[in-house]
Amino acid sequence: xxxxxxxxxxxxxxxxxxxxxxxxxxxxxxxxxxxxxxxxxxxxxxxxxxxxxxxxxxxxxxxxxxxxxxxxxxxxxxxxxxxxxxxxxxxxxxxxxxxxxxxxxxxxxxxxxxxxxxxxxxxxxxxxxxxxxxxxxxxxxxxxxxxxxxxxxxxxxxxxxxxxxxxxxxxxxxxxxxxxxxxxxxxxxxxxxxxxxxxxxxxxxxxxxxxxxxxxxxxxxxxxxxxxxxxxxxxxxxxxxxxxxxxxxxxxxxxxxxxxxxxxxxxxxxxxxxxxxxxxxxxxxxxxxxxxxxxxxxxxxxxxxxxxxxxxxxxxxxxxxxxxxxxxxxxxxxxxxxxxxxxxxxxxxxxxxxxxxxxxxxxxxxxxxxxxxxxxxxxxxxxxxxxxxxxxxxxxxxxxxx
Numbered sequence: 421x422x423x424x425x426x427x428x429x430x431x432x433x434x435x436x437x438x439x440x441x442x443x444x445x446x447x448x449x450x451x452x453x454x455x456x457x458x459x460x461x462x463x464x465x466x467x468x469x470x471x472x473x474x475x476x477x478x479x480x481x482x483x484x485x486x487x488x489x490x491x492x493x494x495x496x497x498x499x500x501x502x503x504x505x506x507x508x509x510x511x512x513x514x515x516x517x518x519x520x521x522x523x524x525x526x527x528x529x530x531x532x533x534x535x536x537x538x539x540x541x542x543x544x545x546x547x548x549x550x551x552x553x554x555x556x557x558x559x560x561x562x563x564x565x566x567x568x569x570x571x572x573x574x575x576x577x578x579x580x581x582x583x584x585x586x587x588x589x590x591x592x593x594x595x596x597x598x599x600x601x602x603x604x605x606x607x608x609x610x611x612x613x614x615x616x617x618x619x620x621x622x623x624x625x626x627x628x629x630x631x632x633x634x635x636x637x638x639x640x641x642x643x644x645x646x647x648x649x650x651x652x653x654x655x656x657x658x659x660x661x662x663x664x665x666x667x668x669x670x671x672x673x674x675x676x677x678x679x680x681x682x683x684x685x686x687x688x689x690x691x692x693x694x695x696x697x698x699x700x701x702x703x704x705x706x707x708x709x710x711x712x713x714x715x716x717x718x719x720x721x722x723x724x725x726x727x728x729x730x731x732x733x734x735x736x737x738x739x740x741x742x743x744x745x746x747x748x749x750x751x752x753x754x755x756x757x758x759x760x761x762x763x764x765x766x767x768x769x770x771x772x773x774x775x776x777x778x779x780x781x782x783x784x785x786x787x788x789x790x791x792x793x794x795x796x797x798x799x800x801x802x803x804x805x806x807x808x809x810x811x812x813x814x815x816x817x818x819x820x821x822x
Contacts, residue, residue: 444698451707459705463534464488465526467517467574468544470497471658473593473638476697477541482509484701489530491515493544494522517544517570524577537581539704541591542574547608550662551675559662560607567611568618575622583629589704590633592619596714598637599723603674620711634709638696639719 446452453459464481468474469490478490489511492502502512511533516522530537546566548559571592582588597605598612616635623633668675696715703709714720 444695444702446699446702446706450703450709452702453705459484462486462538462704463530463536464704465491465530465537465540465578467491467515467523467526467540467542467570468493468593471543471545472693473696474541474543476693477543477700478510480694480697480701481704485509486701487534489513489526489533491526491544517542517573518565520573520577523570523573527577527581531581536585537578537588539589539591540574540578541593541700541704542571543593544570545593545595545658547605547611547659548662549604549608549659551604551664551668551673552606554662554665554668554675555607559660563607563611564614567608568614571615572618575618579626579631582631583626586630588629588631589709590619590631591700591703592633592635594619594635594637594712596637596639596719596722598635600726603677623711632709633711634703635712636696636700636703636715637712637719637723638715639722640716 445455461484462481464478464486466474466478466481466488469478469488470492474490478488481488487509490502490505491513492515494514494516497514499514502514505512511530513526513529515526527537544566546563548555548563550559575590578588592615594615595612596602597609598616601609619633619635626633664673664676699713699715703713714723
């Protein structure tokens, strides 16, 4: 996203009077709908339409005149409650995204009711707050089945229709946890990383069919509805806080980071779900949607810091794969030596095998001549030494006469 998009998205955070006066608008590069301009009504399917972001997105789309199928979870919403949402512009459905057949029924019923589908948003999700070691197989599978397999079921159930229609759009809610490793949310982060890889790869595959997709990455989103005793939604959405085992139970344990964040923020998360929903609605109507849409100042700052850290590590280790430039400080001599070696190798290749052999024979001959010269010199020195010794050694007969 460009600078303006960062500034505009940062206005999603907070609810003071100054930020509320700021115009919520995606950057011009996306070609979003202009304020006051008429736009073609879209048909939405919003999975997780009874959750924090889902409810705000459904309300935003309906307020703009779009048609919406809002999909609730079978384990938390009654059929009667979903049926009560039915009217000319809204269809209420129940679904378990872990079941591909359940997802396919929602797609079929939406087509029967509205005749087409333009945009599918997946706001469903589930997470367990706790150390990686403390989460058992049930916790792990439930998160992957809901977050990753649920997304895959939605894509596989709708892609044939979008390809036939030669148009369609996915708005897949990921998280800042899809770009960061958050202590206390390890398996949940893993599911979001998987979703990001899936959607990014799929986007290349379906681009020729005029199908677009965006990963929405909100950070610390609060619900913009008053608390009440009858509100079925927990403060932090569909997260289960698991008790920590003894090794991770001390107050400063990194594994308790996510839990401390929940207790510290309570219902005071800085990012507004209602304002996020308005930007996501624009995203569905814009001509050139981005691959990722970051929502909230926390998402911007945390992901930017992480990317900066990755870039710094690449710079620290790149010398293992790429030689330093000749003019880099401290590597002038080494660079010159490398240049000389490379030049010598190049000359050897240019001279060819015959010239190389001649050079080797000449060097061999010179070494042999030098060796013979040294041996001859050594022999002469030895003879001189023998003559000297002969002159100073007395004759035995002379010694007797004496």
